Amino acid sequence: MDTMWLVEKFAGKDLERATARRLEDLVQGPLRASRDSTSRLLRALAAVQGPSVHFGTTPWGEDVRVPLTDLVHAVGLMTGGMGAGKTMAALLILERIVRLLPHVRSLAFGVIDPKGELFERAVWLLAWRLNQLPRRQQEELLDRIVVIDFASRQALSSYNILARWPHAEEDYFITNRLETLRDLLPSSEKLSLRGANVLKYILVLLSHAGLPLTYLNQVLGEEDFRKRLVEKCPNEEVRAYFTSHFAMEGKQTKEALRARMESLFASEGVKLALSGETAPDFRKLQNEGKIVLINCSGPTISRGVRLLLQGLVLSDIRQSIFARPTNPPVTYVWMADEAQNFFLTKQQQENMPDLLNMARAYGSFFHLLCQNLSTAVSDGRILEMLHTNMRWSLTLRGSPTDAAFLKSALPLTGRVRRPEAHPFREAGIYGPEEERSLAHASIASLPDREGYLWLKTRSPYAVRLRTPRLRLPEGAAFREIVDALRDDPSFGQRVSRGDYVRMRQDQTKRYQGKTREDLDAVLAADYRRKEEAYV
Amino acid sequence: MNEFIREILLTLAASPFLILRKITGLRHHIHFLRIASTAAIACTCGRPIFLVGIWKCSCNYTYRGHLLRHCPICGRIPRMVRCHGCGLTTKLPEAPHGDAHRER
Numbered sequence: 001m002d003t004m005w006l007v008e009k010f011a012g013k014d015l016e017r018a019t020a021r022r023l024e025d026l027v028q029g030p031l032r033a034s035r036d037s038t039s040r041l042l043r044a045l046a047a048v049q050g051p052s053v054h055f056g057t058t059p060w061g062e063d064v065r066v067p068l069t070d071l072v073h074a075v076g077l078m079t080g081g082m083g084a085g086k087t088m089a090a091l092l093i094l095e096r097i098v099r100l101l102p103h104v105r106s107l108a109f110g111v112i113d114p115k116g117e118l119f120e121r122a123v124w125l126l127a128w129r130l131n132q133l134p135r136r137q138q139e140e141l142l143d144r145i146v147v148i149d150f151a152s153r154q155a156l157s158s159y160n161i162l163a164r165w166p167h168a169e170e171d172y173f174i175t176n177r178l179e180t181l182r183d184l185l186p187s188s189e190k191l192s193l194r195g196a197n198v199l200k201y202i203l204v205l206l207s208h209a210g211l212p213l214t215y216l217n218q219v220l221g222e223e224d225f226r227k228r229l230v231e232k233c234p235n236e237e238v239r240a241y242f243t244s245h246f247a248m249e250g251k252q253t254k255e256a257l258r259a260r261m262e263s264l265f266a267s268e269g270v271k272l273a274l275s276g277e278t279a280p281d282f283r284k285l286q287n288e289g290k291i292v293l294i295n296c297s298g299p300t301i302s303r304g305v306r307l308l309l310q311g312l313v314l315s316d317i318r319q320s321i322f323a324r325p326t327n328p329p330v331t332y333v334w335m336a337d338e339a340q341n342f343f344l345t346k347q348q349q350e351n352m353p354d355l356l357n358m359a360r361a362y363g364s365f366f367h368l369l370c371q372n373l374s375t376a377v378s379d380g381r382i383l384e385m386l387h388t389n390m391r392w393s394l395t396l397r398g399s400p401t402d403a404a405f406l407k408s409a410l411p412l413t414g415r416v417r418r419p420e421a422h423p424f425r426e427a428g429i430y431g432p433e434e435e436r437s438l439a440h441a442s443i444a445s446l447p448d449r450e451g452y453l454w455l456k457t458r459s460p461y462a463v464r465l466r467t468p469r470l471r472l473p474e475g476a477a478f479r480e481i482v483d484a485l486r487d488d489p490s491f492g493q494r495v496s497r498g499d500y501v502r503m504r505q506d507q508t509k510r511y512q513g514k515t516r517e518d519l520d521a522v523l524a525a526d527y528r529r530k531e532e533a534y535v
Numbered sequence: 536m537n538e539f540i541r542e543i544l545l546t547l548a549a550s551p552f553l554i555l556r557k558i559t560g561l562r563h564h565i566h567f568l569r570i571a572s573t574a575a576i577a578c579t580c581g582r583p584i585f586l587v588g589i590w591k592c593s594c595n596y597t598y599r600g601h602l603l604r605h606c607p608i609c610g611r612i613p614r615m616v617r618c619h620g621c622g623l624t625t626k627l628p629e630a631p632h633g634d635a636h637r638e639r
Contacts, residue, residue: 019587023588
């Protein structure tokens with residue numbers, strides 16, 4: 001006992017302090033270890049040379065700076081419910097790229113937006129950047145901006161969906177267009193087989209004549225016009241169809257087709273854009289490092305039309321990516337909002353994994369922003385493929401089912417207390433799997449702009465963070481700037497409505513005049529041939 | 536007288552052994568003191584084995600502080616400690632004065 005007395009006398013206080021420290025270590029240890037590994041990762045990221053994106057701060061206040069190259073040279077996925085902060089997070093990347101413009105020519109981005117929110121904010125970012133630049137660089141940047149705004153009626157971009165992709169075979173192009181139109185054409189019912197057949201031949205006919213889809217009504221209803229086109233068409237099968245079979249098609253089939261097209265052209269902006277003669281060459285735009293902003297939404301654009309436009313644009317972009325040279329000098333990032341709409345049809349579900357798998361070789365990368373991907377992609381294999389090819393993800397408040405891929409990467413503290421109903425029973429700590437399940441379930445109730453950033457190639461664990469808010473003007477100040485630019489034809493290489501309509505009228509006149517001459521020549525030749533045969 | 540001389544002689548003859556025993560006891564004592572007042576010892580694997588914390592005696596008495604303490608209920612002192620890194624156990628010094636020892 002004397003020994004113990006001696007120990008207590010001389011080392012008692014030190015041991016008490018050591019015990020307190022040790023117990024504190026045991027409590028905080030796992031938490032600290034988790035933080036330490038995150039901090040190591042963040043320090044490694046911060047040490048990377050080159051521009052970086054300030055993605056937010058960790059719960060303990062450490063800055064999360066991710067090298068821009070890590071983000072843009074990869075397929076990224078941002079998921080979250082309405083108002084969770086997806087658009088704001090996407091803007092953080094765009095803002096960093098915009099800051100590098102117009103000096104950096106090896107990196108560019110495109111925005112495909114069916115809501116208009118990301119599009120408008122991207123427009124504002126560009127306006128803000130333009131204001132910062134001296135005149136010469138302003139012009140350089142302006143020259144790089146291309147806007148396709150289906151909602152605008154004042155500044156228009158021609159988007160002829162029947163303008164064939166360069167280097168693509170006619171059959172492939174028409175089949176692709178037909179399937180997109182068949183699956184996504186807004187209507188309560190799907191297009192019948194017969195209707196699809198009629199549509200197919202009309203698409204070939206118009207595509208050969210270089211006419212937009214807005215002429216479909218005339219093909220269906222005006223015999224003269226149709227005859228003129230048929231005579232000009234080099235495709236024998238199409239000529240044979242219109243000569244022998246078209247007349248036998250039921251009136252109902254034609255009316256159903258006409259009705260569906262009318263719903264597509266209900267919005268004036270969409271009708272004007274689709275009635276143009278040319279279509280954007282996304283291959284060229286990507287190779288030249290243009291900033292392409294595409295807006296598919298507007299007050300008069302219905303949901304069905306929006307989905308169709310998004311589908312058409314996606315199929316054009318897909319085609320253009322594979323037409324790019326491998327390892328091109330310009331890295332192109334497509335920021336696609338409401339990306340769940342890219343998996344609506346079977347064709348899209350087959351195409352998207354291809355695009356995500358192989359686009360890397362062609363220097364194009366997709367960043368998908370969506371609310372709920374697992375609901376949109378019913379095929380688990382495609383979802384799996386998507387998650388495999390994705391190199392980073394930002395998971396904000398949303399459905400835990402959608403964040404199932406993240407479960408194994410959720411950071412653990414090892415210190416979450418298990419609730420104990422019995423007052424005299426010792427409270428336990430949740431095990432790793434239980435804690436992970438809890439963290440996974442809590443994704444459904446994360447606060448706004450809080451989530452998990454997982455850089456798969458950098459760490460097996462995700463980083464919990466709170467994304468910063470970009471200082472954008474709100475209300476009238478924001479609208480004033482954005483609306484002025486949206487209606488300004490000089491912004492985004494567009495044409496004013498007046499000029500656009502005039503151009504279309506000229507083209508129609510020219511075309512009709514030319515076809516009339518052609519028809520006269522054909523009739524004269526035919527008459528001469530018959531006359532000679534008669535003689 | 537003879538008896539007294541014999542006692543002295545016996546003591547003198549035994550004294551080296553007695554001194555040696557005392558020295559050994561003192562060494563054990565010091566070793567015990569050293570371990571009982573240190574917060575951690577090193578395992579053969581190189582990891583530290585912490586001797587401070589919250590402990591539970593085999594009689595279920597739970598105490599806070601250093602491991603090498605008499606349990607106020609059963610009076611036992613732990614005799615070994617396990618390394619949580621490699622799983623090996625290290626023998627602890629025995630308490631002086633023949634205190635009751637019991638492996639934990």
